[in-house]
Amino acid sequence: MGGASVAGSDDRWLAEVASGASRDAGGVPVELLGDYLPLLADAAITGRRPKRAELEAVETLGRRAAEQGISAGRAVQLYLSAARRLWQDLPAVVRSRDREAVRAAAAAVLQVIDDAVxxxxxxxxxxxxxxxxxxxxxxxxLVDDLLRGDSDPGALVDRAEPFGLDLTRSHQVALAAPSRRLPDTDTAITALEAVIFNRMGDRDVLVATKDGLLVVLTPADGHPGPAPAADLGRLMHDELRRLPRGGPWRVAVGRAHPGLYGIARSYEEAREALTMATRLRLETPVVNARDLLIYRVLLRDQPAIVELVHAVLSPLEQARGGAEPLLGTLQAYFDTGGVATDTAKRIHVSVRTVTYRLQRIKDLTGYNPSDPAHRFTLQAAVLGARALEWPAEPVAGPA
Structure with missing residues (x-):
């Protein structure tokens, strides 16, 4: 790069200009100037504009600056400072020109600066x-392999180190599910990173996406932030609800478990909590896996819970309108602590309708929702029905 017209220029002069510009830019290596100074000198003396290949070389230098971790501001400062110093210290051959020649030289130099920067x-x-x-x-x-839990532990430790993850600690996984597919997840990831890093620090925290869900992996012990890890779900939901798209959001948080395989276990719990919250039609936007352990217990013996649902609740299908209205009333009644007025508000009907439906449930099933002796059986059957998605999905009776 650089024309023959500057081949005999004072190399020491240009080296001094480059050295001064490097100092002005906080020590940015002079090598990042490449042949930029000869380009400027050529423009000042001959008015020559840089060729395409010469500008491509400058573009390569810009890439190199980024790869070396030099800020964009310092890289640009290097080029601007070099141009200022070169113009101030141009050889006498340029300074002795007439006014029009100097104006033309300045215009040529400014054009090179503009193109190069x-x-x-x-x-x-x-x-x-x-x-x-x-x-x-x-x-x-890395997130995929951590959540899958079947990768080589040694390799995962090495890969996790650049991200600041200490896989010997206890971690928990939280998942955020939008109500509809996000066209761009970058905004949501950036928002979560900002608030979580601010509260918990940027070490040992990962935010990513998997299967259409936002995934947050955080330590569950000894983090410096004021918010305990148990509040992770609420922290995430409060931030995500501010986004213009994706809402309403549902967040599920797995329990904290130690070690590498604890991450995969926490993830599976969070996924199961999301699925269960949808099946159970929970109204709360944040669910914790520990709060849904009873459903895991119920479903562990699925034949038994199927038999319970069939034996206790199948008579509700005889009601006008099917079982769903009565089942929904029963669930709301239990969720509100057995208060009919609160139940009516929750399902948007009159208290009289609630009272009628509770009596109808008693008549059809033989179980009285207001009787403590019957309540446990009914509530367990309702939980099982929601987990099995009954009555939308039929359950078979005993063989």
Whole structure:
């Protein structure tokens, strides 16, 4: 790069200009100037504009600056400072020209500065985009392997180290599910990263996506933030609800477990909690796996819970309108602590309707919802029905 017209220029002069510009920019390596100074000198002396290949070389230098971790501001400062110093210290051959010649030289130099700085910035930005994409890909792959729990432990420890993860600690996984598919998850990830890093620190925290869900992996012990890890779900939901798209959100938080395989266990609990919350038609936007352990107990012996639902609740299908209205009333009645007025408000009917339905349930099933001796059986049957998605999905009676 650089024309023959500057081949005999004072190399020591240009080296001094480069050295001064490097100091002005906080020690940015002079190598990142490449042949930029000869380009400027050429423009001042001959008015020559840079060729395409010369600008492509500047773009490469911009990429190199990004890869070396030099800020864009310092890289641009290096180029602007070099141009200022070069113009101030131009050889006497330029300073002795007439006014029009000096004006033409200045215009040529400014054009080179404009082209070079714009090209440098574009190269820098492209490199940063590539670095971000590579880091995102590595993060997604790491999260996938951590959540799957069947990868080589030694390799995972090495891969987790650059992200600040200490896999010997206890971690918990939280999942956020939008009500509809997000066209772009970057905004949601950025929002979650900002609030979680602020509260818990940026070490030992990962935010990523998997299967259409936002995934947050955080330590569950000894973090410096004021909010305990148990509040992770509420913290996430409060931030996500501010986004213009994706809501309403549902967040599920798995329990904390130690070690590498504890991460996969917490993830499975969070996924199961999301599924169960949907089946049970829970109104709360944040669910914790520990609060749904009773459903896991119920479903562990599925033949027994199927038999319970069939034996206790199947008579409700004889009611006008089917079993669902009565089942919904029963669930709301238990959720409100057996208060008919609160039940009516929750399901948007009159108290009289609630009273009638409770009596109808008693008549059909033989179980009285207001009788403590019957309540446990009815409530267990209702929980099982929701978990089995009955009556939408039929359950078979005993063989």
């Amino acid at each position: 714009a090209t440098l910035a574009e190269g820098y930005a492209q490199a940063r985009r590539d670095l971000v994409r590579r880091e995102e890909a590595l993060r997604r792959e």
